[in-house]
């Protein structure tokens with residue numbers, strides 16, 4: 142249902158293919174007076190955007206989000222486009238940080254890269270450990286990763302494309318005692334034409350590079 146009252150909409154746009162954009166996401170974008178998102182996300186709505194379009198980059202992120210929220214304060218409907226699902230390493234956290242937990246924000250769920258990956262590899266993700274390094278790599282998260290690996294559950298990981306790549310993760314897990322031959326899957330560019338699933342082992346992943354757009358799965362036998 143389209144929520145009339147909320148002025149701020151945070152919309153999940155799926156993993157990248159237009160086939161994975163939901164009808165409610167399109168409907169909400171069509172009604173917005175300001176639409177904010179990365180270029181890749183905006184391109185999915187070329188025929189839907191009627192209002193002002195703001196392209197988010199790493200450099201203008203704070204400024205662009207603050208501007209859009211000001212427009213919402215003036216009474217305009219603002220749509221933030223978030224890849225995958227906004228509630229998993231998406232735009233929900235940074236926007237709520239600015240507007241506060243109790244603000245009237247309408248979240249439109251999207252299909253996460255995690256779900257696309259689980260579907261591709263036929264993993265029941267209620268049995269997996271989900272770990273994201275997208276918002277930073279710290280001691281606590283690395284500890285959770287090492288401990289989760291010891292439990293023997295499948296690990297579905299969003300690597301940090303710069304600071305903690307799949308090869309860094311493989312090296313780290315081996316240094317923490319994981320077996321070198323542990324099966325690993327790297328799912329790149331899910332749902333896009335360039336989609337590729339690379340199936341390998343921890344030891345082989347250590348010497349390989351992958352697209353920044355990837356999900357890593359470690360699946361102890």
Ligand SMILES: C[S@@+](CC[C@H](N)C(=O)[O-])C[C@H]1O[C@@H](n2cnc3c(N)ncnc32)[C@H](O)[C@@H]1O
Nearest residue numbers: 156224225226229231253254330331354355356
């Ligand atoms: C900022 S996080 C956003 C995650 C998003 N909120 C979600 O639910 O999928 C971006 C990361 O998601 C993963 N990702 C997003 N789209 C992807 C795709 N089509 N294929 C593989 N990984 C993807 C990559 O690890 C990428 O670096």
